[in-house]
Amino acid sequence: QVQLVESGGGLVQAGGSLRLSCTASGRFFDSYAMGWFRQAPGKEREFVAAINWNGGSTDAADSVKGRFTISRDNAKNTVYLQMTSLKAEDTAVYYCAARLYYIRRGAPEYEYWGQGTQVTVSS
Numbered sequence: 001q002v003q004l005v006e007s008g009g010g011l012v013q014a015g016g017s018l019r020l021s022c023t024a025s026g027r028f029f030d031s032y033a034m035g036w037f038r039q040a041p042g043k044e045r046e047f048v049a050a051i052n053w054n055g056g057s058t059d060a061a062d063s064v065k066g067r068f069t070i071s072r073d074n075a076k077n078t079v080y081l082q083m084t085s086l087k088a089e090d091t092a093v094y095y096c097a098a099r100l101y102y103i104r105r106g107a108p109e110y111e112y113w114g115q116g117t118q119v120t121v122s123s
Contacts, residue, residue, distance in 0.1 A: 002026040002098050002112040009094060009117030012086055016121070020081040022096030022114055030054065033103050034072060034079040035110055038092035038119075048094070049081060050103040059103050064090075088123040 008020040022034065035050035049060040049070040058070050067086075072079040079096060094117050097110035104110070 002029070002032065004096050004098060004112055004114035006094065006096050006114045006117040009119045011120045011122065014086060014088055014121055014123045016086050017082070017084045018086065018119060020083065020094055020096075020117060020119070022079045022081075024077045024079075024098065029077040030074040031100060032098040032112075033101055034070075035097045035099070035103070035105075036068075036070060036079075036081045036094060037097060037107055037110075038090075038094045039116075040089075040092040043092075045095070045107050047105040047107070050105070051079060052103050053101045057103060059105065061105075083119070086119075086121045088121050091119060091121050093118050 003025045006022045033052045036048040037045050039045040051058045051070045055072050069082040096114045098112040099110045
């Protein structure tokens with residue numbers, strides 16, 4: 001069993017930056033690929049970025065490439081999402097999720113989910 005807790009969300013002006021964190025409890029964090037997803041009001045949950053179990057491979061949605069960076073610290077059981085050059089359209093609830101080993105973009109392929117953290121970008 002893996003429990004995930006996100007933090008770091010908040011209100012930021014367009015062009016600003018935020019760093020989200022997701023800390024996992026439970027065993028074998030370094031066996032899990034970690035993903036970030038987001039869901040805006042009235043929209044489906046969408047893939048943002050993911051990192052594989054050892055940090056050796058990452059993936060990101062085209063909409064955030066060059067602006068968002070995913071990383072992990074297995075010693076701290078934590079995955080990060082560094083967000084820069086934020087836009088109003090980045091406003092959403094951001095969720096982290098875990099699945100064994102390898103990156104996938106589909107939300108149904110992730111087994112464990114956090115409760116989400118709100119990111120609001122004012123224009």
